[in-house]
Amino acid sequence: MSILALDLGTSSVRGLVLDEHARPLPGALARRRVSLAVGADGAGTLDADVYLARLAQCLDALADGGHLDDIDLVATSAQWHSVVALGAAGTPIGPVLTWMDTRPEPAGGQRGPADPDAFHQRTGTWWHRCYWSVRLPWLRRRAGGHATGFVGLAEYALSVLLDAAPMSVSQASGTGLLDLATMGWDPEACALAGTGPAELPELAPAGWHGRLRPEYARRWPALAGARWTAPVGDGAASNVGSGCVLPERAAVTVGTSAAVRVVRPVVPGGPLPRLAPRLWRYRVDHRHVVTGAAYSSGGNLFAWANRELRLPGGEELDAALARVPIAGGAPAVNVCFGGDRPPGLTPAGSGVLRGLGFGTTSVDILAGLMRGLSELVAVDVTALESESDSPIEVVLGGGAMVASAWWRRAFAAALAPRTVWHQRNPEVGATGAALVALDRIGDAVRLVDVDRTDH
Known part of the structure; x- marks a missing residue:
């Protein structure tokens, strides 16, 4: 059995094949750089569909080299804190905000958590521009009311490739909206974000596995039977x-x-x-x-x-x-x-x-x-x-x-x-x-x- 490990980073997308002890196999590595758009105003964004194309190119390269032939399990490491607003058709409205983007700020007059220390202990985070509690209202204002949901970059990319792409508790914790103890969406954090479960990704249960959609199973037949795990x-x-x-x-x-x-x-x-x-x-x-x-x-x-x-x-x-x-x-x-x-x-x-x-x-x-x-x-x-x-x-x-x-x-x-x-x-x-x-x-x-x- 071999493992396909994907690394969805900020500056590159990588795919590599490891043995059953998680040791990289020689030569079984594909990497594609991605272009991060930065600006003097603090912008740090990625294009979701270009990113998805780079991921597909990594899989194509590994398939062409015969490296996907014995894959049973697909694991993913993905950047924390990224978010993109989705429209009614489930397609991105604007670019993906990465952890590098420092532009989001609370609307004038908006107040933070009632008890900041209790909020910090519960969610592990703060009411801060890096987290969805501040990012979602800011994105919603920029989307002009057209946003119907929000996902991270990993969830968007995998939702295109897989039959389902729920959000892992690991990725959800990076949003700042998760109660770390209950492992459910935190009501106060969601209220600060102006959102609720209907606009947020479904949370993956322990042991969740997904499969490639039929069109992508035809593109990478060696991965048709592989089990995809929720990103870390x-x-x-x-x-x-x-x-x-x-x-x-x-x-x-x-x-x-x-x-x-x-x-x-x-x-x-x-x-x-x-x-x-x-x-x-x-x-x-x-x-x-x-x-x-x-x-x-x-x-x-x-x-x-x-x-x-x-x-x-x-x-x-x-x-x-x-x-x-x-x-x-x-x-x-x-x-x-x-x-x-x-x-x-x-x-x-x-x-x-x-x-x-x-x-x-x-x-x-x-x-x-x-x-x-x-x-x-x-x-x-x-x-x-x-x-x-x-x-x-x-x-x-x-x-x-x-x-x-x-x-x-x-x-x-x-x-x-x-x-x-x-x-x-x-x-x-x-x-x-x-x-x-x-x-x-x-x-x-x-x-x-x-x-x-x-x-």
Whole structure:
């Protein structure tokens, strides 16, 4: 048996095939970049139908290579927080808002939750532009009354391909409208959003499976009998794929953006641990929650510096970074180039570089950006430790961590004296989604291979 793992990210769509132990098979990978539309006003959007076409191209490429012939199960890791308004025909009205979009704001005079702390404990979120409680009224105003429903990007794409596409509790938790304990839509959050169950996706029960629609089963006959599982939020999947499924092990994942998270098992329907004020909490599945903090900056800092600062390339860049001290020797920075993630409200365009001189090089600036994010994450690891009964160790993962040994060392310095490990697999999201689909979250620590960070 093989597993097809889909990763529906912000900058790309990927499909890869894994064996029954969630290990990637050589050469069985297809990737298509997607174009994120960003604007000076804080826009960060995707075209839903273009995105769906890129996903189909990945499946075509895997089929052409003969990689889909033994697929029994399809698992999906998908971006949290995205939303698109649908019209009467079930087609998108306008683009998809991604987590990067900082434009939504409450209407004038609208009041938030009656008890903000109780709301935070119940939903794991805040009344914030990142969540549907603020996004849906804003989208409805822009749609001019034509919106009849709202879905995430994953639910829209899968609703076209599958016979049904209910929303997983993991994806629903990222909307900010889910009561994490009851795993149903929260009445107060829905009231703030001006919506109700009739306009929201159906919630997938535990163990849900879907099948391809007949027209797509004909296009990819090898997948005709495959069982599709409900998507897992990308952050939760990355934790599982990094082997971080115990409260004493945190995952720091740096892809396009970055986050630090801890997964813990919980009893379905039972009480949840109290949540620290600066942290969010979402669902991995019906038996696990994930707690953490996220940042709008990550690998996009390197992409910006590479584009604008004429950095050297390859081994020359590695050698230049090696000459920059891990502590000191680079500008001080504020890395909020894309604004704050919840609960912060700093707008996009708030990045700052300080301490520049005529001797400052482009590599010094890059090092300052990387160190700035590392130090920001270290603050939130301390907050996560307040919820743990034992010291936390950290596993670094994601494409940016694979690419930069200097950045791994900067994280190790910022997180000292904690033990810091490095996850070498760049596809932690897809691997984690496969382990969740296999109901093998508890095996992640044993199956995932990590190394001590090269200090």
